[in-house]
Amino acid sequence: MRPDDWHLTEDIDDFHARAGDFLRSRPALHTTPLTLLERLRTHGVDACGGRPPVLGRLERAGEVHATFCLLRGLSLTRLTPERADALAAQLAVLGHALPYVSADHATATAFAEAWRRHAGATPTLRDRLRLYRLGTLTPPAPHPEGRGRLVGERDREHLMHWIREFTTDVGETVTVDAGSWAGTRFADKHFTFWETRDGTPVSMAGSTSRVGGMVRVDPVYTPAHLRGRGYAGAVTVEVSRAALAAGATDVVLYADPANPTSNALYQRIGYRPIADWAVYDFAPSAPEAG
Structure with missing residues (x-):
């Protein structure tokens, strides 16, 4: 060549x-x-x-x-x-x-x-x-109580706090604050909180804008003390359903193959592996x- x-x-x-x-x-x-x-x-x-x-x-x-x-x-x-x-x-x-x-x-x-x-x-x-692509979206059962809510400007401090915790968890070295936010990979994503019935946020998921018919779900995060209650599955389903409703033909996400919990969750709700990275x-x- x-x-x-x-x-x-x-x-x-x-x-x-x-x-x-x-x-x-x-x-x-x-x-x-x-x-x-x-x-x-x-x-x-x-x-x-x-x-x-x-x-x-x-x-x-x-x-x-x-x-x-x-x-x-x-x-x-x-x-x-x-x-x-x-x-x-x-x-x-x-x-x-x-x-x-x-x-x-x-x-x-x-x-x-x-x-x-x-x-x-x-x-x-x-x-x-591991790169996953959504097949048939299957909401988790049992489904946790609560609802999804789009993150607004009033949630910015809470969102940045969770993003800092997320980047620490996954080993990313990045500064996330009001001054640096615009230059991070999170700035142009759309975020959804999963809230309990009293309006307390307990999990979040982000997603990219649709391009080429594709939306990527990223990141998904639940604080450590709230894990194991189905919140991550619920919020992932919420943003995946919203992507499909907005016209996405491909909804994808990355997961750590060494984390059996997240991989099992994504497969339960309809994601199928298509490539290792x-x-x-x-x-x-x-x-x-x-």
Whole structure:
């Protein structure tokens, strides 16, 4: 494969015009690049760290076969090992620094090994995720008492408090407060609280705006002392039903495969696994002795 089959740009609109149809062709599998590209188009680079991304598409004879986005790290659509190697070679020649790669497990693993060969960086598996797509929505039984309620501006402090607890639980390093909120990955999501009959919030779920017919549920969080009562299932059903009612054709979510409780819950309410995901961090190569 010729390295110049990969076309790189910082022009968000041009990339969308050339690669948008490819990304929308498999909206469930392309959930991450679709939502990231939509955020860049809607809010600009200031909402994603303040620097322009490097966007790439693998194109032959006018047909796009894969894409990547290099922002905080490298996000890839599905690649063969040969195509992963060609991309790693090109990015290494261009001198790009890659803190991490995120992709379906086979692609991420192939790229991580290729980056080790071409850039001398040592990959370390940081996260494994499982991507689910909603089949037939099945509300949990028994259903906890209460109701879902859209989160409003008056709930902002409560929401940010729960987001901070959520990021701590999952090991994300991010500042979440009034000053930093707009730059976080949570700022452009829609949130729903599950409330008990007396109006006390007990769980929350977020969701992305619909793009390419796809909505991703993210995050889902219940404080530790309230878990095991069915609240997470109830609020996930609530936002999933709302996504379907608004016209979504694909409703997806990520889960930690090492957490049997959440995986069993999502499958009980109708989600089915479609792909395993992996994130590899890269340690820089050691300098040669002088």
